[in-house]
Amino acid sequence: MSEQTMAGRTVLVTGASDGIGAETARELAARGATVHVTGRSADKLRPVAEAVGTEPLVADFSRLDDVRRLADEVGERVGSLDVLMNNAGGTFAPSHRTADGHEPNFQVNHLAPFLLTHLLRPRLAAAGSSPVVNTASIGNLMGKIVLDDLDYEHRRAIEFLAYGTGKLMNIAFTRGIAQRWADDGIVSVAVHPGPVGSSFGRDSWLVGLLYRSPLKRFATISVPDGAAPLIALAERGPDPEVNGRYFSRFQVDGRENRQAHDQAVIDGLWERSAALVGVA
Numbered sequence: 001m002s003e004q005t006m007a008g009r010t011v012l013v014t015g016a017s018d019g020i021g022a023e024t025a026r027e028l029a030a031r032g033a034t035v036h037v038t039g040r041s042a043d044k045l046r047p048v049a050e051a052v053g054t055e056p057l058v059a060d061f062s063r064l065d066d067v068r069r070l071a072d073e074v075g076e077r078v079g080s081l082d083v084l085m086n087n088a089g090g091t092f093a094p095s096h097r098t099a100d101g102h103e104p105n106f107q108v109n110h111l112a113p114f115l116l117t118h119l120l121r122p123r124l125a126a127a128g129s130s131p132v133v134n135t136a137s138i139g140n141l142m143g144k145i146v147l148d149d150l151d152y153e154h155r156r157a158i159e160f161l162a163y164g165t166g167k168l169m170n171i172a173f174t175r176g177i178a179q180r181w182a183d184d185g186i187v188s189v190a191v192h193p194g195p196v197g198s199s200f201g202r203d204s205w206l207v208g209l210l211y212r213s214p215l216k217r218f219a220t221i222s223v224p225d226g227a228a229p230l231i232a233l234a235e236r237g238p239d240p241e242v243n244g245r246y247f248s249r250f251q252v253d254g255r256e257n258r259q260a261h262d263q264a265v266i267d268g269l270w271e272r273s274a275a276l277v278g279v280a
């Protein structure tokens with residue numbers, strides 16, 4: 001039996017229906033946490049929810065109303081939230097639009113977790129001190145945030161670059177939280193899990209090609225290995241030492257896009273995202 005390092009802590013894991021999110025949820029529950037799990041597919045989420053012993057919370061991040069309903073449901077279930085794992089994400093064809101009319105890599109990877117985190121802020125603050133762990137990616141190095149064109153209305157979006165931009169936004173958001181919500185005891189950290197042989201890339205022709213080819217065996221690490229840095233950060237708790245920082249697996253201050261340090265980008269992304277989803 002695992003050591004009960006998470007006993008007494010309440011955690012929400014997004015993207016818990018598959019990959020490193022499912023693994024993280026199961027492992028944190030095994031270590032004693034009360035784990036709530038959310039994903040877009042009820043069928044895929046059910047076995048994970050059964051394993052952790054809570055009811056599944058179904059929400060599709062390409063619908064912001066789903067995210068609002070999810071926050072309400074979490075609020076009804078828990079008085080306080082000790083850890084929020086913003087892990088849902090992936091690469092999506094930029095030619096599609098979400099139900100809210102946004103470019104999907106932007107909405108699913110950034111805008112939806114931005115909204116969810118804002119709506120859950122009172123629950124995080126109620127815990128006294130709590131970490132928000134954002135699953136970012138080394139792909140942030142390929143990203144480019146254009147504040148006046150977040151939805152790619154005035155330039156062509158290339159799928160993997162749009163994904164990388166979403167992951168760069170995860171780091172900028174992490175920094176924004178650290179700068180704004182410290183008085184609530186909320187600590188925010190971003191992490192690249194490594195190249196994980198999960199279902200990652202299932203929605204992408206190009207990424208799927210690599211992740212499903214025979215190369216996968218040589219180019220990727222296992223799902224438990226990929227989840228390990230997330231689990232370590234959840235266990236570490238609200239350590240002010242790591243507030244606003246980006247880990248490449250277990251290594252603090254991983255390689256970042258220079259925009260991740262650009263205060264105008266951090267502030268501009270925060271303000272524009274808040275306006276788009278209607279939060280203060």
Ligand SMILES: NC(=O)c1ccc[n+]([C@@H]2O[C@H](COP(=O)([O-])OP(=O)(O)OC[C@H]3O[C@@H](n4cnc5c(N)ncnc54)[C@H](OP(=O)(O)O)[C@@H]3O)[C@@H](O)[C@H]2O)c1
Pocket residue numbers: 014015016017018019020021039040041044059060061062087088089090108135136137138192193194195196197198199200201202
């Ligand atoms: N695998 C890698 O090499 C790698 C590297 C760096 C960063 N990451 C990041 O790690 C995180 C987890 O990825 P993974 O490797 O575990 O991949 P995965 O197996 O594809 O898991 C992704 C999770 O996100 C969920 N998700 C996708 N679109 C969603 C939507 N519209 N609404 C709600 N949930 C949605 C998926 O739900 P379904 O089960 O319904 O699809 C699944 O639970 C992602 O943020 C990814 O960007 C992965």
